[in-house]
Amino acid sequence: MIRFSQVSKRYPSGHEALSHVSFTLVKGSFTFLTGHSGAGKSTLLKLISLSELATRGQVLVADKNLARLKGNRIAAYRRTIGTVFQEHKLLHDRTVEDNVALPLVVAGTDHSETQRRVRAALDKVGLLNKARRYPITLSGGEQQRVGIARAVVGRPQVILADEPTGNLDPALADEIMQLFLQFNQVDITVLIATHDYRHLERIRCGVLALSDGRLVSGEQDA
Amino acid sequence: MPKQISVWLSRHLQVLFDTLGRLCKTPVTSVMTILVLAIAITLPMILYKIVDSLESVTANWIDNPRISLFLESGTDADNPDPVEFGQKLLQNPKIEDVQYISPEQGLAEFYNLDGFAEAIEALPSNPLPPLLIVVPATGRDNDATIILADELENMQGVDTAVYDQQWLNRLAAIVDLFQRGVLVLACLMGIGIVLVISNTVRLGIINRAAEIEIIDQVGGTHAFIRRPFLYAGALHCFFGALFAWGMTNMTLYLLASPVSRLASLYESDFMIGWISPGIALIVTAVAISLGLLASRFTVDRHLRKLKPG
Numbered sequence: 001m002i003r004f005s006q007v008s009k010r011y012p013s014g015h016e017a018l019s020h021v022s023f024t025l026v027k028g029s030f031t032f033l034t035g036h037s038g039a040g041k042s043t044l045l046k047l048i049s050l051s052e053l054a055t056r057g058q059v060l061v062a063d064k065n066l067a068r069l070k071g072n073r074i075a076a077y078r079r080t081i082g083t084v085f086q087e088h089k090l091l092h093d094r095t096v097e098d099n100v101a102l103p104l105v106v107a108g109t110d111h112s113e114t115q116r117r118v119r120a121a122l123d124k125v126g127l128l129n130k131a132r133r134y135p136i137t138l139s140g141g142e143q144q145r146v147g148i149a150r151a152v153v154g155r156p157q158v159i160l161a162d163e164p165t166g167n168l169d170p171a172l173a174d175e176i177m178q179l180f181l182q183f184n185q186v187d188i189t190v191l192i193a194t195h196d197y198r199h200l201e202r203i204r205c206g207v208l209a210l211s212d213g214r215l216v217s218g219e220q221d222a
Numbered sequence: 223m224p225k226q227i228s229v230w231l232s233r234h235l236q237v238l239f240d241t242l243g244r245l246c247k248t249p250v251t252s253v254m255t256i257l258v259l260a261i262a263i264t265l266p267m268i269l270y271k272i273v274d275s276l277e278s279v280t281a282n283w284i285d286n287p288r289i290s291l292f293l294e295s296g297t298d299a300d301n302p303d304p305v306e307f308g309q310k311l312l313q314n315p316k317i318e319d320v321q322y323i324s325p326e327q328g329l330a331e332f333y334n335l336d337g338f339a340e341a342i343e344a345l346p347s348n349p350l351p352p353l354l355i356v357v358p359a360t361g362r363d364n365d366a367t368i369i370l371a372d373e374l375e376n377m378q379g380v381d382t383a384v385y386d387q388q389w390l391n392r393l394a395a396i397v398d399l400f401q402r403g404v405l406v407l408a409c410l411m412g413i414g415i416v417l418v419i420s421n422t423v424r425l426g427i428i429n430r431a432a433e434i435e436i437i438d439q440v441g442g443t444h445a446f447i448r449r450p451f452l453y454a455g456a457l458h459c460f461f462g463a464l465f466a467w468g469m470t471n472m473t474l475y476l477l478a479s480p481v482s483r484l485a486s487l488y489e490s491d492f493m494i495g496w497i498s499p500g501i502a503l504i505v506t507a508v509a510i511s512l513g514l515l516a517s518r519f520t521v522d523r524h525l526r527k528l529k530p531g
Contacts (some may be wrong), residue, residue: 012531049439050530051439051530052530052531053530053531071444072443072444072445074530075438075441075442075443075444075446076441077441078438078439078440078441079440079441081441083439083440089432089435089436089439091432091433091436102436102437102440103440103441106437106440106441106442106443106446107441108229108233110225110229111232150440154440154441
């Protein structure tokens with residue numbers, strides 16, 4: 001599903017965030033991406049969500065070479081990826097349901113279908129009763145669940161999460177991880193960046209470990 | 223209605239109403255911006271209308287020049303009968319029409335003018351010579367008309383031939399000058415609209431930077447991101463043009479009565495008139511196009527930053 005071959009990323013400042021990273025994630029896999037802060041976790045996720053382009057090497061997602069995508073095909077590609085951010089990135093002037101509906105609205109999904117899928121996504125994360133509330137009135141854990149509902153509402157093939165439990169207490173963090181595991185069960189490829197090693201011990205899954213932009217453990221086969 | 227069209231339509235209507243809602247949420251800012259645009263559009267519109275009205279009057283004068291032929295007065299046997307003389311002139315191919323104004327008619331006209339009645343009554347006899355108004359067939363050919371006037375003046379029985387082209391030429395030059403002025407003002411108006419809209423849209427982008435980033439992340443196309451800003455630019459200009467139409471007609475209304483009084487002093491029924499809906503429509507269309515262009519340019523400059531690098 002996701003294949004990196006000899007991928008390097010050097011920022012215009014000269015900082016090399018990733019160097020010669022190669023790995024393959026098969027469809028339906030559940031993988032943790034670990035490493036100290038500044039190890040390149042966020043950069044790796046940004047390469048998959050096409051917020052950044054690799055300086056060298058190839059990033060293939062669902063057999064598409066991301067470097068070749070231009071214009072509206074970038075937007076279309078991003079709709080197949082659900083991204084969860086550590087800082088939630090919700091729109092505070094819109095209700096919870098409007099936030100969750102955003103990926104469907106930009107995709108031009110018709111109104112009744114949008115309503116149906118938004119309710120399903122909110123139900124999944126247990127926030128159906130708070131659909132009309134504004135994000136600011138919700139707790140941190142609830143806001144993160146809104147972000148997750150928004151990431152899955154478009155039925156993506158891949159879910160990326162950057163430190164989704166970074167600001168949450170352990171009990172809430174476990175709940176969030178359970179949600180990701182549930183999505184993984186319906187064959188969605190999940191890649192979660194975290195430095196919370198507790199999860200690694202509990203959940204049986206693949207691990208990609210980065211250190212100073214190099215892959216120190218994980219699949220190196222590509 | 224096919225589904226795609228209805229989806230497209232409902233999307234655009236949604237953005238339209240959303241943008242209108244945003245304009246209403248900040249009424250003071252919106253009205254100020256719209257008024258700035260309206261004033262920028264009003265100035266050239268007023269000048270245009272004045273020049274347009276002037277031109278329609280002067281074009282008539284310039285295209286149809288007249289030579290005033292004052293005949294020798296008195297009943298000298300050498301002097302021809304004015305009516306017969308006029309008939310003779312009509313045989314000249316360079317003359318299109320001749321109109322005779324007898325001294326009595328001339329006096330009657332003066333008599334009706336303000337302040338002349340008493341002066342005329344004080345005169346012992348009618349001092350006015352017979353007058354032939356000659357309409358030359360030379361049209362706008364000024365030199366030919368001057369030659370014709372010289373010819374006529376040298377004829378037996380003619381005192382003077384007055385071809386008063388000088389002031390018409392000056393008037394035409396003034397009208398030309400004002401026309402150029404309208405053009406320059408209209409260009410400045412266009413630049414003003416572009417700058418005002420660019421700045422308004424730029425501020426809108428800053429206010430909605432987070433939203434734009436998120437929409438970009440979840441797969442919104444650039445067209446989708448651009449749309450509300452294009453609507454904002456177009457709506458500002460639409461309302462600006464609408465206000466400008468009202469403000470222009472109000473100004474013209476305020477000018478109407480002094481202008482007609484001035485015109486009556488020049489024995490003219492000159493009137494400025496109103497901005498026609500046709501012109502208003504053209505101005506609105508131009509303003510909206512400029513608004514769209516400016517917002518498109520401004521948003522695209524921002525969108526370039528969103529490209530993966």
